[in-house]
Amino acid sequence: MKITEIRFGMIRVPLKTPFKTALRTVDTVEDIVVSVHTDTGHVGYGEAAATAVITGDTHGSIIEAIRRYIAPRLVGQEIADLNRITQLIQTALEKNTSAKAAVEIAIYDLWGQLYGAPLYQMLGGGDPVITTDITISVDYIDKMVSDSLSAVDRGFESLKIKVGKDIGVDIERVKAIYAAVEGRALLRLDANQGWTAKQAVFAIRQLEDAGVRLELVEQPVKARDLDGMKYVTERVNTPIMADESVFGPTEVIELIRMRAADIINIKLMKTGGISNAIRIADIAALYGIECMIGCMIETSISVAAAVHVAVAKANVITKVDLDGPSLCAFNPVDGGVIFNESEISVTDAPGLGIREIRGLELLPG
Numbered sequence: 001m002k003i004t005e006i007r008f009g010m011i012r013v014p015l016k017t018p019f020k021t022a023l024r025t026v027d028t029v030e031d032i033v034v035s036v037h038t039d040t041g042h043v044g045y046g047e048a049a050a051t052a053v054i055t056g057d058t059h060g061s062i063i064e065a066i067r068r069y070i071a072p073r074l075v076g077q078e079i080a081d082l083n084r085i086t087q088l089i090q091t092a093l094e095k096n097t098s099a100k101a102a103v104e105i106a107i108y109d110l111w112g113q114l115y116g117a118p119l120y121q122m123l124g125g126g127d128p129v130i131t132t133d134i135t136i137s138v139d140y141i142d143k144m145v146s147d148s149l150s151a152v153d154r155g156f157e158s159l160k161i162k163v164g165k166d167i168g169v170d171i172e173r174v175k176a177i178y179a180a181v182e183g184r185a186l187l188r189l190d191a192n193q194g195w196t197a198k199q200a201v202f203a204i205r206q207l208e209d210a211g212v213r214l215e216l217v218e219q220p221v222k223a224r225d226l227d228g229m230k231y232v233t234e235r236v237n238t239p240i241m242a243d244e245s246v247f248g249p250t251e252v253i254e255l256i257r258m259r260a261a262d263i264i265n266i267k268l269m270k271t272g273g274i275s276n277a278i279r280i281a282d283i284a285a286l287y288g289i290e291c292m293i294g295c296m297i298e299t300s301i302s303v304a305a306a307v308h309v310a311v312a313k314a315n316v317i318t319k320v321d322l323d324g325p326s327l328c329a330f331n332p333v334d335g336g337v338i339f340n341e342s343e344i345s346v347t348d349a350p351g352l353g354i355r356e357i358r359g360l361e362l363l364p365g
């Protein structure tokens, strides 16, 4: 099975409600979809999210990275030579992790199709059902409480509460939500870099002292402030998770050596795809560090790949934040992973199992 061509499309899916974090507000998924074509007629699919405020990737940069730097290296390559292909992708250019992720996802999809096996089995197998949390956007306190209660009514047992806007209101937001859902759902906080290290310690200690039990706090301080991450991690009892601070395996090694966080959030759009996500999970397992697998604002195309990784690496990926498809107003994919609110299941269809993507707007190659 040889690669013959890489094509592009744009997928647009409105969100059920605007997604609001300390970094941005977004109301529609607008992602680049790649399809990798082969001489056998098999097609692999991938998706890149243009999360400029986190990865630096834009629609234009994703298309340019793939068209000019990645695709020319891949045409003619055998899908069976997976390691050679992933290396060609990762070394084609610096950064551009979402572009690399989209192409890698499509290649792994084809790799599974080549051997007639679902991707999670190719990656080592596992229990085919996982459970995700759902994000509660940062907003007025009453709105966040009612969004949290609706999520619990929909069966979500883990809520990822966005904070990082205003330290005083953030503390009140979390106290109000905790009081409303106590005993029915676990709370994870994500400040998306919105606090200083001292503010984070103050807020988390206030919540701990008030008896608010938090499963973890994600990325309290600026991405580059690893000393700040360490400062917070050392001073609170609640586990601290690194998200924007770590993209690839070398950053994870540095973070672990510094003891700057307790947990690592792996996202395919940060790692550049599946090969580095697996490397990070393996490094974390060696050090006994737990991981979450997360997503950006993505549809069930790329999130499907993250699900397969989560299933196969459940020994170390103990927390799942793959709610992108649940936030979407509809699922543009026919086939693939089954997203049913908090419950996500892989099927035994080869690769990612995607049969068709509806509403894809083709872009010039």
Ligand SMILES: C[C@H](N)C(=O)N[C@H](CCC(=O)O)C(=O)O
Pocket (backbone or CB within 6 Å): 021, 024, 051, 134, 135, 160, 190, 192, 243, 294, 295, 296, 297, 321, 322, 323, 324
């Ligand atoms: C969608 C997911 N639950 C999430 O919260 N991801 C964010 C970043 C998403 C974005 O801004 O596109 C995160 O974990 O920081």
Ligand SMILES: [Mg+2]
Pocket (backbone or CB within 6 Å): 190, 192, 218, 219, 243, 244, 265
């Ligand atoms: Mg985060």
